[in-house]
Amino acid sequence: MLGSLRFRTAAVYVLLIVAAFALLGLYVLDKIEGDFRETIEKDLASQAQMVKSLVTPMIAEGEPADAFNQFAKELGAHNDTRVTIIAPDGTVLGDSEADPTTMDNHLGRPEVQEAVRSGQGESSRQSSTLGSDFTYVASRITEGDAIVGIVRGARPSAAVDSAISDITRSILIAVGATAGAAALLSLAVGSTIMRPLGRL
Secondary structure (H helix, E strand, C coil), X not given: CXXXXXXXXXXXXXXXXXXXHHHHHHHHHHHHHHHHHHHHXXXXXXXXXXXXXXHHHHHHCCCCXXXXXXXXXXXXXXXXXXXXXXXXXXXXXXXXXXXXXXXXXXXXXXXXXXXXXXXXXXXXXXXXXXXXEEEEEEEEEEECCEEEEEEEEEEEHXXXXXXXXXXXXXXXXXXXXXXXXXXXXXXXXXXXHHHHHHHC
């Protein structure tokens, strides 16, 4: 009977500890994933602003479409962000990873629509041009009250998901190891508590 009582007491400790660490792990994973995706979007927004500051003078000077495409290709060659430069009517002037002449009109893209309305837009979806998932951030370029262009930065969602998976794996290992150690400690504590009862 004493052995059964000792086992049940230890089992309760272990279950409580595992449940507590599982809830903690889920909370931490959700928080980190949200913060990581927010960081990616902020980084893309920052890069879009940088591109916008460089493209604005080109628009003011009336540069041809080829100049915008060459500029986008040069930018894309030096970082992992896809850069797209779009005219106010949705025509793609330049893209770092595709030929603008083969690309659909981008005015209906959700991130572009939001940028036209509010100045900046974000979305995560599959690229109609490349056929893979991307996280997008677009920013409009204005001259007075007129929209004269839109720039967009994008990063493959697979890279974001891979980074989140690595973080998730590390957290799960840490939580699992900590929960295991705590469970073993609870067994030891449970045995210590039950020992006086055994003597009685």
